Amino acid sequence: MVQKRFPADTDLTKEITFLKDKNIDAELYSYLQSMSFPVDGVTIVEKSRLPS
Amino acid sequence: MAEKIGVKSTKTFRSHLMYLIDKGYVEDDDNRYILPNIEDIYLLLPLETIQFINDTIKESVIKVYIYLGQRYKFKKDYVFTQEEIAQHLGLKLQGNPRCRQAIHNALDILQDVGLISFENFFDGKSPRYRLLSWSNVHKSTDMIG
Numbered sequence: 001m002v003q004k005r006f007p008a009d010t011d012l013t014k015e016i017t018f019l020k021d022k023n024i025d026a027e028l029y030s031y032l033q034s035m036s037f038p039v040d041g042v043t044i045v046e047k048s049r050l051p052s
Numbered sequence: 053m054a055e056k057i058g059v060k061s062t063k064t065f066r067s068h069l070m071y072l073i074d075k076g077y078v079e080d081d082d083n084r085y086i087l088p089n090i091e092d093i094y095l096l097l098p099l100e101t102i103q104f105i106n107d108t109i110k111e112s113v114i115k116v117y118i119y120l121g122q123r124y125k126f127k128k129d130y131v132f133t134q135e136e137i138a139q140h141l142g143l144k145l146q147g148n149p150r151c152r153q154a155i156h157n158a159l160d161i162l163q164d165v166g167l168i169s170f171e172n173f174f175d176g177k178s179p180r181y182r183l184l185s186w187s188n189v190h191k192s193t194d195m196i197g
Contacts, residue, residue: 018077018093025068029077036087043087 095121097188101167104190108165112141113158120168124186131182166191 018024036045072078077093079086089096095118105114119140123130134155138145145151159181162168169184 018090021075023071024075024077025071028065028068029072032072032078032085032087043089044081045085045087047083047085 095125095188100192101188101190104165105167109161110158112154113161115141116155116158117162117167120162120183121186121188124168124183129182131180133178133180135178 032045033043035049036043038044069078073080076088077090079088105117109117116137119137120130120132123132134152135145137155137158138151141155143151143155156179159168159170163170166187167190168186170181171184172179172181174180
């Protein structure tokens with residue numbers, strides 16, 4: 001499983017906590033993003049739209 | 053859902069999700085999840101800018117724009133070379149003078165529409181660019197028609 005898909009720039013990773021954190025499952029985060037849509041300026045994912 | 057993202061067990065999926073929630077990248081809100089706009093992940097672009105670059109600029113130039121945006125955000129007095137941009141685009145400069153010109157043209161057009169500004173100088177070996185500004189708003193002109 002891919003854990004990180006965000007820019008592979010080692011200089012930037014020193015300053016971006018999201019990129020530094022190896023425990024983050026970026027694939028899961030990307031998936032949630034792909035299912036998200038904005039409502040009143042808030043980005044949401046409806047749980048009912050996610051496969052069980 | 054665990055299968056969808058390539059996680060073998062539901063337990064692993066839950067623990068990965070809980071980690072995102074613990075760190076504040078995802079908020080569990082009743083029947084929905086909220087993805088807060090966390091500045092260190094996103095480059096925020098107004099819809100008008102996205103439409104503008106999508107309508108007018110080639111994909112490779114958009115890549116350069118985003119690449120420079122990430123660096124402008126996190127690095128002071130950022131200086132870059134044509135080689136660096138070429139590498140980002142997966143191109144090889146050596147023996148390919150047209151490629152140099154294309155990169156210079158990409159930077160020029162981004163500057164012309166007000167998305168970046170830079171100064172170029174020569175360090176004795178190759179041209180270098182100092183990124184002076186990066187903007188998420190292009191120069192606007194009155195709409196025709």
